[in-house]
Amino acid sequence: MAEPRIQTASGRLARLGFGDAARAAGVVESLGLDEGLVGALAATADPDLALGSLARLAERDPRVVAAVAADTGLRDRLFAVLGVSAALGDHLVRHPEQWRALQGDDAVRRPSAAEARAELLEAVGADPAEAEPRASGDGALEALRVAYRGRLAHLAGRDLTGAATQAEVGAELADLAAAALEAGLAIARAGEGGSGLARLAVIGMGKCGARELNYISDVDVIFVAEPKPGADEAKALQEATRLAQGLMRACSATTPEGSLWEVDAALRPEGRSGPLVRTLQSHLAYYRRWAKTWEFQALLKARPVAGDPELGERYAAAVDELVWTAAERENFVEDVRAMRRRVEAHVPRDEAERQIKLGPGGIRDIEFAVQLLQLVHGRTDPMLRRRATLPALAALSRGGYVGRDDARALAEAYDFLRQVEHLLQLQRLRRTHIVPPGEAELRRLGRALGYRADPVGEFTARWRRHALEARRLHEKLFYRPLLQAVARLPGDEARLSPQAAKARLEALGYLDPEGALRHIAALTSGVSRRAAIQRTLLPVLLGWFADGPDPDAGLLGFRQVSDALGTTPWYLRLLRDEAAAAERMSRVLASSRYAAELLLRAPEAVAMLADDAELAVRPRESLAAEARAAVQRHTASPNQDAENAVAAVRALRRRELFRTAVADVLGLLDVEETGDAITSVTSVAIQAAVDTAIAKVEVERRGPLPTRFAVIAMGRLGGGEAGYGSDADVMFVHEPLAGADERDAAGAAHAVAEETRRLLARPAPDPPLTLDAGLRPEGRQGPLVRSLASYAAYYARWSSPWESQALLRACFTAGDAALGRRFIELIDPIRYPPGGIDDAAVREIRRLKARMEAERLPRGADPALHTKLGRGGLSDVEWVAQLLQLRHAGAEPALRTTRTLPVLRASVALGLLAEEDAKVLAEAWRVASRIRNAVMLVRNRPSDLVPTDARDLSRVARLLGHPPGSAGDLLDDYRRATRRARAVVERVFYG
Template identity: 30%
Template structure:
């Protein structure tokens, strides 16, 4: 029998965990044996990721900054325990990939630096006085994280690279009202020395982190700290390419973060040049060769960092392109390597295939690097030569043994090396005559010879998993003026090669070709867009990339060429302004009242709203794919836009009579539109329903007449929101959360609403009111409704936990439709085991229990989680599990919609498109779990188990029942 991979799940027994860690990482054995309480803590703690906020909450209460010895001791022990926890978390195959644990390490380092700095500043204040600017305010001092710390990519054995800056030399140190002899520069130099000593001076407890200050201006010969003006002078006069590259990953880490942003803003012109200079890549390659020569190893290929095709080449590939394009395209500026790669891909500066090969390879090398450093306890990047140790590391990564690991490593390095070489040998965009394979492909297209075309595709598309690809390419070449037509190829000789390569490199080449064909089939004269594609190769790659990455966005773009023109062949207009988008479309209509025909007036109004909706949805989706907006910002933007649509729609409906005719002389009823569910929490996604209830106030009118008017007005609102239109779909609507549900009136008076909540509302209905938010209509009435809702939701306490749990289990049994485990497993992200409803029920239950504390009153689930944790109503470990689960599930829900265009809440093993979805979720092929799709499913199962455990803990339920 051969060696078996060393892959295991989370360990809960401390002894078992200790033995397991020692077996995988022998160098950790002394620390494990000397501090068994750390292992017990890790075994009992949750497996959720920790961020800087969590670290502060765990560390700060135990510290007294006036006790330097205590600070040093506790910092060292805390950092050692958390590093051990992170090692265990990364080793568990269902816990986290290396980029997640690298962020945990970076956040841990940030907090440790923050504590050490605060202690140093307090010490300096007491000893020397207060550093004071000429205006009497205190000087600001900031620690800038560089390298892997700046990119939140910290290694298990990394130094932390720091730059130290203060705002100005204009001022003095003042103590008891007297100016001191020590200068501001001397003051901050002493702070820097003490900060460094606290972090990296060895004691019996070890050290917190090794500190490297050599990236500062003038390197080891330069001052430890610099004022902003001195830094600007240095970089303007003496800054070199390597310093530009280093500053790409600069990030304010601790201290006065505003000063840090001021420093980076001042240095931005040095880093980000407006001119496009491809020679930057050659300079970066030369720097890499010098660094490789300096290490002088007999076997440079064993060096994971500086060896051929190593980590540094992957980083330099990304940073070179950032430096080339970042001056003109600010969106590609990111300190994190993988995030920057996503942004470069979204803007067409790298292809989907390049991004996948460099990203997957970079992570494979980083995983191995982490395991080597944990296993050896050394700050090393060398692959161990000891076959026993290397075999142990290989099995911990899911390989059968060292030989399989080394074969995979060789494959990864060749791909990264080829990508870096492509920047230096051929420039950023290859030019020249089409290759022989392209000539064969185009010849087959001209002859409309599908068998020959299929054979030529196999030479260019890797792998060929697209049975209908040839048919779509034939469609693109059918018309002479089409993008692959004979006349277009004569006019624009390079377009065919650009387009074919762009389609080949798309995430889904067949889908990209299909949507490209649909796009051009709708045009009477395609020459305008053919010319635009020929003149803008990046735009062509963006278009093919969008079509291949997202069925939802791609189909919308294919049907509406104005979206393509707006998003891909023009400069982006800046941050998405949802309100302005609606206003612009309505302004272009002019005076609606001037349109005499009420049907035409309604059609014009609805068309403007639909055009605004498809534009904002497309902009948010593209930004989402590019990684420029996280899930929370996407849902917030879409929710804000829906609010504006509701406000305009309500005003229009109230100002119009039946059929759109204005009701002269008739007072408009007072109506408040109340958002519920995801809209209430400002959490709607790309296909979300709008949950609404309507409340009216008779305001002195006859009750029956007021009710009838209000019902008609609400019906008009719902019709306008949902009616079909040539300019795009509206919103799906759900009014079932109104009092008495489907059996109740569409619109209810405020008195009836208050009476129902007081005497009839079930506990689940009161719980639903936590999400209630007045979003349109009469503001004063909306405020009155919200006061009633708040009293019902928060002042009367929660239902018994057993009742809440019974309802939750009923939803899971009757509505989820899951198949957990076994072949073709299917999971419901919303209603299933450990799904979004688990998080929402746990949070809302505690909000109702502690609702008299106004700090926990919010419709936003993540904000409520933070408030409950901050107020002490929820354990930090439980909060971390719920927060991590909620973020992952919401992101997965949104990504499934944007990539596949489906609104169903399921992910299913073996489903078409699961691999693409998994990659967009950050999963990669080649991880210990196998394929990206397998990694996603494993991650899902792990996270939902953690969420369910946290949910049960919150409700105090011992058995799921």
């Protein structure tokens, strides 16, 4: 009959949630468990685990079954522990007398810190009443572990049945850890047997210091010692160090009862490289002179936990002063952000999504946000000086630094994540923060949290919801207090004083904090939807602006863009939903006045910031097609509108310049790609202007143009190396049609050239494009436009070495492509002479270069800092490349290019230039070009000089990727690169 009964029971147990129902039925029958006990086991997180542990415990102490049948409180606590923690189940089986701690009135009473200390000291044979308790007995380490885990089981019984809050659990665990440290110190003293030369205090750090400890965690400590009166300091510190080492071994050593946890003293001055024990004065001297920002953030949690209480309190009081002035340190915010990035970077990518501590939206996100706000505002508000996270968050909310809803959401997320953390660690009493992927493990977690219908689904959904909210609020709360200084928030929350807000803005790097406050007030005042979105965005944006070279300009630009687009529905959605777009806009506005000005002329361009693909440089063919369509829309109508046609093309150019500038600022383009992009859109604009000018001239002449017309790009435009502030160097060429009057053809061509220049340079909201024809034959004294035959006659008779050199950059850019090709065919023998140039021409070029260096450098300019004409600058590199072309391109087609860097590369391949020399020249060219572009981006004014103004230099350096305070490194890099390049120029160019 037993077998059918077990089979029937097995089916019932399977329905109750037992995984191995057949085995469970046999155990239930052998233990004689009634329906009530079976139901209670089935309600645990892991019924099979709970039943198995109960069976093993009953083998050691059969009275436990009757006890749980008679005492529902004991049953609930014991079964909850056994269903969650295999490790505590094993411990109770080894020490069955300890299950009784879960029985009776004491089972629900929280012991005091003093009671925990006394119990563990007694366990190791020390007298709690002694001023310097001494341990005795060989089994002290094992006794400590047995007593400690008994207290853990007692606490877990209350924790898992809801009799203790998470805050109470963390505080009791910290008290228990402090008691274990005290007992470990007693063991160390007994082993030392010395003369008692030193007073030693143990300072709890991290979660132990904050009284929010986990079940299993490294316990962070700092040791501070003082010699007793009359004792030698060196000997006293040696004794204190031995005691500290003994304490650490007492807690960390592995015994048959396992270990407690690692005692980690790495937060001490100089970390693991520094002495384990220091005097109080030595600690303070280090913190005042050498400590980094993160060390003060760590000291926020410091609390005496064991050893000499008076010395510990003196230490805490002394470092407290330093902690609450840390935010006044230079680069405080940058240091805190850098530490956050380092923490996140150390999380393995495959673990990040399951990391409840360090992953996105994890425990560290919440703690980090709270600690930063504490450190910033705790200087003036003592109510914020709390060690534990939840009390500090509550104080921030009461003080108006964090909105009530935000504080509540963060507290709920923190409480949930800490519960999960405890459940993960309780199972094996191992330090872990990773949610397991397995279905069974997730089911156990969900059931332990009280989810019954769908434990896995409910747990996962709640976890993800809390993580997303915690991450969002983590980003938001970095700068939330600034908003409360200027705008009354929902619920009429308290404000910061204007003085405190101003100080905070100054700490972030705003040079005009009062102006910044006015902008913030204008953006966030009122109850409109727009103001609500700005209130949500600005806390993060203010920090992003502060990350840039010019926070004030960033905030001003944001206000201006928002004033222009704030009521546009898509803009509001973009700000709310696309964090990447908001971050990029902040970075661009705080980095580049040039880009900001382009954006303000057409704020709708902000839409392209949401997607990397939108910032990719568009192909020239695509731009040309768009420009042609714009021209045709305006010139195909009876009222042919040349100005509006070219205005549309200039707007296209402005948009593409903005796209390029943004990609440049964000580091998505290198200097060669930037030059390509600017050259491409400039050429497209010139072509569109030529098409429009031809159409207009034909209307005015009432007939087709009697000549072909082309524009030849010269200089940096011809070289594909145009910069943001570059004029477009060009030459105009025409070729009369068969039978046309040459004078009439020349007049028509001149009219087209002048109209093209006028259309591109006329006042408009878009950047003007000046066509500079100064490199034409005879310069500004010669005709603006020449016929192809005239060019041929001039170059045959009058061409000089400098003109041959200038033609090295010439390429067709707009107008009649066939004419452009014929012009290039005409000049190729001039710029690429078949036999190369003779020695006299080389001497003439060298003489011209030396004269240019002497005469064209602006008065007072530092030759070492002029990116174009200075020593080792652009001109130096380009003249080397061009001399190589003039000498060898006639015989070497690989040298026939208008671009500088390809000439250098080809020269190396042909054995005309040493590879190392080419690298040195190319590096100087890139550095000078990048700085030249960066100056324009930062100042919105072209300049060939490396800035000497400290603010401008700092902004250029930041834009180019140098960290704050390292503008001098930019100067050093530039001087080093150009000095090396000049040495190559002296040797290769001048001989």
